Amino acid sequence: MRTTRQQPGMRTSAEPVYRLIVVVDIEGSTMRTNLVKGELRYYLYLLLDQALKLTGITVGHLEPLTDRGDGALILIEPHDDVPKTLVLGTLLPVLTALLLEHNEAVSRPDLRLRLRAVVHAGEVHRDKWGFYGDDIDTACRLLDSPGLRRALREAIASPLVLAVSEEIFNGIVRQYYPDDETYQPLGRFRVGNRSRRGWTHVPAPAELDEHATIPWPRNQVPPSSVEIVSAS
Numbered sequence: 001m002r003t004t005r006q007q008p009g010m011r012t013s014a015e016p017v018y019r020l021i022v023v024v025d026i027e028g029s030t031m032r033t034n035l036v037k038g039e040l041r042y043y044l045y046l047l048l049d050q051a052l053k054l055t056g057i058t059v060g061h062l063e064p065l066t067d068r069g070d071g072a073l074i075l076i077e078p079h080d081d082v083p084k085t086l087v088l089g090t091l092l093p094v095l096t097a098l099l100l101e102h103n104e105a106v107s108r109p110d111l112r113l114r115l116r117a118v119v120h121a122g123e124v125h126r127d128k129w130g131f132y133g134d135d136i137d138t139a140c141r142l143l144d145s146p147g148l149r150r151a152l153r154e155a156i157a158s159p160l161v162l163a164v165s166e167e168i169f170n171g172i173v174r175q176y177y178p179d180d181e182t183y184q185p186l187g188r189f190r191v192g193n194r195s196r197r198g199w200t201h202v203p204a205p206a207e208l209d210e211h212a213t214i215p216w217p218r219n220q221v222p223p224s225s226v227e228i229v230s231a232s
Contacts (some may be wrong), residue, residue: 002024007034008012010133012079014082014125014126014195015125015129016123016125016133017123017124017125017126018078018121018122018123018124018125018128019063019075019076019077019078019121019122019123019124020075020076020078020084020087020119020121020124021070021073021074021075021118021119021120021121021124021135021136021139022073022075022076022080022087022091022117022118022119023068023071023073023087023117023118023139023140023143023145024044024071024072024074024076024116024117024118024119024143025068025070025071025113025115025116026070026071026113026114027114027116027142027152028088028114028150029069029070029079029190029198030070031048031133032110033203034106036110037070038074038112040070040072040111040113041070041170042100043106043113044071044072044113046111047098047099047102048065048074048095050098050114051094051095051098052074052091054094054208055087055090055091055094055167056082056086057076057082057086060079060205061076061079061081061082061133062074062075062076063075063076063077065092066130066131071115072140073131073140073142075124075131084119084121084171084172085176087119088119088162088164088168088172088173088177089177090206091199092117092119092160092162092201092203093205093206094177094206095160095206096158096159096160096203096206097206097208098206098208098211099113099114099115099159099160100159100205101157101208102180107118110176112159113160114159114160115152115160115161115163116143116148116149116152116160116163117143117160117161117162117163118139118140118143118148118161118162118163118164118165118170118198119140119163119164119165119168119177120139120142120164120167121135121166121168122134122135122136123135123165124136131172132178134191134192137191137192137196138165138196139165140184140195141189141190141191142163142165142198143162143163143166145186145187145189147163147186147187147198147200147210148161148163148186148198148200150220151163151184151186151200151202153187155202156204157201159184160202160203161199161200161201161202162197162200162202162203163186163198163199163201164183164197164199164201165196165197165198166196166197166199169183169198169199173199182201182202183199183201184200184201185197185199186199186200187226194218197201201206216229
């Protein structure tokens with residue numbers, strides 16, 4: 001049997017580990033100038049940090065956030081106190097409410113944020129450059145799918161539209177959410193040579209406690225409780 005000889009400098013891939021995968025992306029970022037993109041990134045990470053805190057998801061539950069330029073990859077380690085229902089039913093509605101608050105607070109229209117978001121789960125790998133794997137590819141392809149982009153354009157009143165993979169829909173949404181009819185079939189998208197399916201949903205904004213709102217610091221780097229690493 002023919003074997004592949006390991007070349008100098010090659011490293012064996014780490015063993016896969018299971019993670020809940022959340023990816024978000026800013027709508028229309030390529031239409032903004034670099035200066036505006038920088039401001040949008042500032043607010044995006046401020047909002048993500050606040051939404052995670054309000055949901056009770058801490059650094060102990062998370063891998064370091066991976067920056068995607070105009071979005072972020074969030075990987076949540078398996079914990080009994082962070083079930084998938086918490087992400088779908090609390091984190092994303094809280095983030096939606098914070099986005100609405102942000103969009104009402106900023107004076108410039110080009111600083112308003114609208115996000116596409118994806119929830120998936122599966123096996124991931126990590127090397128010194130960051131995280132990778134088929135399930136991350138699946139989440140990112142779903143995030144960039146034309147159907148999800150169209151769904152956000154059509155959801156005029158909402159600052160966020162969610163897509164879930166077929167695994168999340170069949171294993172969580174269909175089993176635990178009586179309003180699963182609010183999830184609409186997205187259609188098929190391709191990952192490599194495989195056809196996958198997704199569903200879209202417009203989360204209703206959560207009701208925020210009056211003490212949970214963001215103080216909106218304008219001239220300082222926002223405090224963050226999550227570590228951020230750059231994507232390769």
